Each structure stands twice: as C-alpha cells, then as structure tokens.
Amino acid sequence: MLNIYTSEKRDKLTFKPRNGKEVMMYVCGPTVYDSCHIGHARPAVVFDTIRRYLEYAGYAVTFMSNITDIDDKIIRRAGELGISCAALASRYQDEYEADMAALGVRSPTIRPKATEHIQDMIDLIKDLESKGIAYCTSRGVWFDVSKFADYGRLSGKVTDDDSTEHRVETDPEKRNQQDFALWKFSKPGEPEWESPWGAGRPGWHIECSAMSGKYCGMELDIHGGGADLCFPHHENELAQSEAATGKIFANYWMHNGFITVAKDDGEEIKMGKSKGNAFWLREAFKVSSPMALRFWILGTHYRMPLLYKPSLLKSAESSIKRIYTCVEALGEKIAAIAEGEEKAPAYLIKWGETAPAERMGADFVAAGFGAEVIKLGTEFISAMNDDFNTPKALAAIFDFVNAANSALAAMGGQDAYAASQMLISVLGVLGLPPERPAAAGVGGDDYIRLLVDIRTEARVKKDFALSDEIRDKLAAIGVQLNDKGGETTWTVS
C-alpha cells in the first residue's frame, strides 16, 4: 500500500488514482531563461524517481511537465542578449533537456510549451470570465479570489488583506490585492498574442491549468513541484482550475524541499543568480559524475532540505562505486555458469511474475542467499511505499551489497544471477544504472592494455619498481588497476 504525503492535508494518504491503474501526473517544469543550477536537478530527479516507482508498482503513468517559454524573465533576458524570446527559450530548453538526460531523468510523456497553448489559455480565461470570476482592468485580466471560497486551501495562507504592508505593489484597480493575473497586456516591443481583451501574454499560472486541462481534463492525480511553488503558483492553479470545472484539480500535491548551499572546505559557495560558481549544474558535473549527483539527491528524503557542498558529491561518488563493484563481482559469478544452464532460480521467477503491488507480504520463501534477494525486494518496496523514502531504500541496497559481498566466494551462479537481477531492478527504479559510466578522454583501451601488458611482464620478472610506477601513473590519470590472480583488470573514473 503506497502512502503519499500531500501538502494540502499535511499528512500522508493512501494513494488511490481516480481511474484504476492510470495515473495522471503533472510536474511544473522550468522557465527557460538561463542555464540550470543544481536546484533544477532536485524536482526533476525526485519526480522522475516517483514516476519510475509508480510504473514499477504497476501503474500506467502519464507524466506531464511543461516548459514555460514566455514570461517576464525571458523577455528581460532576451533583451539583454539582443535575441528573440523564442531563440532564448529554445537554447535553454535544449540545455535543460541535455542536463536532465545526463541525470537519468526520462523525458515526460508530454512536454507542453506555453507558447503552443495560448488558445487553450484564452479559452480557459473566457470560461472564467463567463462565470463572473475574471475581470479586466487597464493592465490585464485578473482572477477574483473572493469568488472562490476555497482560496488558501492548499497553502493555508490567509486571504484577508490585513498584511498588505509586506506586499511590493498595490494595484487600486484590483478588487482584492490577492487577485492574480490571467492575462497581461503587452508593452511596446514585447511579444504578444491577440486576445478578446487585447494583445498581450498569459499570466504565469494559467498555463499549467490550461495544459493539464487539454491533456487530462484538469483532473490530476498527482501535481508536483518545488516547495516554493506551493504559494502562490499552485494555490492559484488550484483556484482557477476548480473555479472553472467545479472538480478537484489534484488529489495529491507533492512538493520537494529546497537545496541550500553552505561553506565547504573554507570556500564559500553563494546561492544566487551570480554566474560562474559551483551553483550551476554543469559546474557540479565537474565535481562528480551526474549519476553521483542523482545518488546524492536520492540520499535525502525529497521533502527535507538538502545541503549542497562539493564534498557531499564526492562522498556520493564513493558510495555509488561500491554498488558498481558489487554488480561487477556478481557478473563474474554469472559468467562462470556453464553454457545452457538454467540461470533464474524458481523464487526469482515467482517474484518477477507476481503483480508488483502484491509483492509486499507475499510468500516468497527462498533458501540460502535467495532469502537476501527477496529481502532486498521487500524492503525496497516497503521503503518506497512510505512516501518514496529513497534514503531507506538505499540503506536496503547497501545492506544487500554487504550480504552479497560476504556470500560471494561461496555463491553459486543461480544465486548470483538472482542477486544481480534484483539489484539491477531496484537500481533501475531509482534511475541509477548498474554499471560505471563509460569514461571518455582517458585514452583508448588499447593503450591501457599495452601498459598493463608491459606491467605484467615486469611483475613476472619481479620488477616491482617499474610495475608500481606504471600503476601509480595510470591511477593519477584515473585508471585504477586491480590485480586478481594472474589477471589485471581496470576501472576508469
């Protein structure tokens, strides 16, 4: 039984999609006006993992994630660079998609762009206007929050106007100061679309409602995003959507915690918009592999705050290597199985053939190392069913790695196969590949082979000075040699 924390109730609820095994999931995507910083990685990785787990649990997931390609920030930045908004957005959307791919984030089922859904937004605003909920002023079209009794239901923000002292601007034309823009009239030179009220562009919040309306009738099961989006963005989405349809917009509101940055090794890393520090994702990729960064994100529960510092990425890199090494060791055991011999033991087949949702608590008795294999699967599911507790899931994986390493010497091929299959499968749910990333730029395998052969000759002749020199110098460029028996293998980092 899967339990999900929803921000609206501030509690965990048993997950029950509206429509059997179909899950409609919408996650707010980026505004593409600049390169990704590490903060962009967290929601992408978190919700990608949630999507993967839901699929593992047997749900058919429609995963929608938008690209905001028109808004004030884009207009400003495009002006600074002297290029069109479309060109700017296109450039940074490409960058975003490449960076997310490096993190193992799968493409959404649907990736709608705001500028391709202007008419859907206009239709929605017209609907709201016809219901008397939207009104027009000299600056644009607004949503009248006083017409939506439930305003504030999601975020718990009070709706009285007493605390206006902290508001930046008050607009005397607005009926309530919390009213938000559905449509903004354009100023000269700004991108604009025709509308019944005048040329302009959509407000920020309307796109998510309109696009989820187009693709699933504004009836979401899960709506996700960063914690900062809870208010006002999601509160406003909820208001305009439910005001239009009269139906619950989303049953589970999920918000990932923020990444904060801190001093590390005496060096201060500032969080901010200034360029060129380790805050940028591509800078972080220089500290560790993207997969170690993904591992680092999953090492903390998604709702908790996450501290960023380079040493934690290095730590994650060490951790993930331990997993790779185990998978490789199991692989060698499997390779030793005789040709034509049956690989998968009965209990693994039984596990694999059972409906994922029913695996928990089911009877998967297996003797010997099989008990560990089943335990990994069971504990993994148990952890993930508890509001996607990935740190707990990783702990189960490390317990298993330890057990596997201990049992390795005496392990038979079938158990090794089962162990490997289970391990690879749960890693896959977390979006972590089971093998080391192929290293590039260290030189071809042929050159390393050549040096290793020379070293092997030296070792045969007991010329350890030369053999150690070769090993140390290769290590210095990231090639780690491992002598096992008479054979030398290597890994590249």
Added chain:
RNA sequence: GGCGGCGUGGCCAAGUGGUAAGGCAAGGGUUUGCAAAACCCUCAUUCAUCGGUUCAAAUCCGGUCGCCGCCUCCA
C-alpha cells in the same frame, strides 16, 4: 507581522512511543609482492536545550536557543 520546515556520531542521513538503519571519512586486522576491491573489528548510554506526560520518548506536549523556506521572480 502571517504560514511552514529543520536541529541525530568527524561529514551526510533514516528513524514519529518500545529502547539509535545506512553511506562517506577515520583507526586496527585478514587478504595482496605492494596496492585496489572485498571481508572482520572499532567508532552516538545518546538524538539542540530545559521542563512535562508515560511502565517506556530522538519520537507526544510546553518553554528556550539556533538555522532555513514561503508570503515578490525563484526548483
């Protein structure tokens, strides 16, 4: 001012009533020509702090201290 979150070993981080998971780092040992990897052992009588409830609290309640987020664009 309003709403919310966090504070667990050197560094991270699970754990929301039953007597402290896991990772990284560190030290000792086994193995190895030496390494690497792996394995074994050690590493929080204690969970910011004070008080309360309870047979029992890191976990519940109240106070205090510290840090952070949202209320304005922000993942």
